[in-house]
Amino acid sequence: MAVLKLLRAPSKYLQGKGALLHFYEETKELGSSFLFICSNSGYKNCSEKLTESFKGSNCEFYFEVFKGISSTGEIERMRKIVQDRKIQVVVGVGGGSAIDTAKATAYYEKLPVVIIPTVVATDAPCTGLSVIYKDDSTFDSYLFYPKNPEAVIVDSEIIAHAPVKFLIAGMGDALGTYFEARACVRTDSPSLENGGIALSAMALCELCYKTLLKNGYQAKLACENHLVTPALEAIIEANTYLSGVGADNGGLATAHSVYNGFTALSECEEVMHGSVVAFGTITQLLLEDAPKEEIKEVMDFCHSVGLPVTLKELSVTDVSRVKIAAEKACIPGETIHNMAGDVTPDQLYDALLAADLLGQDYFK
Structure with a gap:
């Protein structure tokens, strides 16, 4: 039997200068409490604009800097924060590892995920998979998801200032x-x-x-x-x-x-x-x-x-x-x-x- 043709993509893709100032407006239908899983540079470069986007809303949002690798232990740590704070939307802010950690956390907690790449070094933001590592940084597995991210938001100004x-x-x-x-x-x-x-x-x-x-x-x-x-x-x-x-x-x-x-x-x-x-x-x-x-x-x-x-x-x-x-x-x-x-x-x-x-x- 012939393989059925299949197309998958993020539900929403937003790109442009200052796009992060529109974060809340573009994602508010997903929930009212957000966990931002950030790389160090992701937190530094994005938190101000993201905070600004929530002005006047009643949403709760938290920034958590992750430890640099999408490992099983780090995913478990993020899941605990999601459970303790009753988070409704998980957001990955940074490069590939921050993105993969956020995707995995959202998947296991059955929550929507939004991706904010701070570099465009790979095509990971839009894909429906993650690379997962063991806690000693060695490769563990590929994790394939049933769907792609709910939204991908790229602020061109942040990309222009990245190396x-x-x-x-x-x-x-x-x-x-x-x-x-x-x-x-x-x-x-x-x-x-x-x-x-x-x-x-x-x-x-x-x-x-x-x-x-x-x-x-x-x-x-x-x-x-x-x-x-x-x-x-x-x-x-x-x-x-x-x-x-x-x-x-x-x-x-x-x-x-x-x-x-x-x-x-x-x-x-x-x-x-x-x-x-x-x-x-x-x-x-x-x-x-x-x-x-x-x-x-x-x-x-x-x-x-x-x-x-x-x-x-x-x-x-x-x-x-x-x-x-x-x-x-x-x-x-x-x-x-x-x-x-x-x-x-x-x-x-x-x-x-x-x-x-x-x-x-x-x-x-």
Whole structure:
């Protein structure tokens, strides 16, 4: 039987300069007591605007700074606060870990969740899943939710004042969206939501890529200078909504498996997720024998915004170590197996090294 096509997304997405000043107005139907689970910077950068948004309301709201990782123990701590204070709405304020902690807390307590990203380094805000860690910071599990967040609210001013490296990494993560979904369509593979890939999902994925090409470089310049411009707004939407909803409903392939493989290399511990996904996207195009014009277009984009096109830029100087990453990227269950004809560790190793050679050639 054919897999039924499926589309999921946040119920509401709000973005713009000063968006947090409208927080209460946009979420008041969800409940009258809010717990804001914040990263340190999330509390520092957002609490004032959020407090302002509640002026004149009878709502109760609490800010809780979480301890830096979406661990089982930290989720339990937040659940206890929710129970003790009779919280009705959970809000995640910060980067990926704060967001994942809030999603998990809301899920276990059967409450609505709102997401306020303070960086756009990944497409996590809009997705219906979390990465959960053990209390010793080692990976525990992926937690898949029955629905996506009730609302995602992005204040462009906060993103414009965050370090530009996060915006660049988010563009790297978003770069894989269209090409990975396209690979899944070719093999009739399911999306991350385990449904068939709808035309609407592919349209979002394609728009994501076109938006990166059109606005990426200008957005980077704007962010470096803390300016909110139409180009920056476009890239915030591409990194957060188009990539998040696109990947959720479009599926993953080689680019994200390459990232998972490279987590086995100690030299890559400080390398951002999106940087590896960008290099993985070039690798995927080589595996597909994509037109050289398309490969050049992707490499030109990466170079223009500061994403890596060589292994050295990923802190990998010993190419023999890439074999370890290639093996891990091809373990059973990895999304690389959504590729047409499948991919072996040897084939991936060769493609990674070929991508590196192309990248080195690019700088000659």
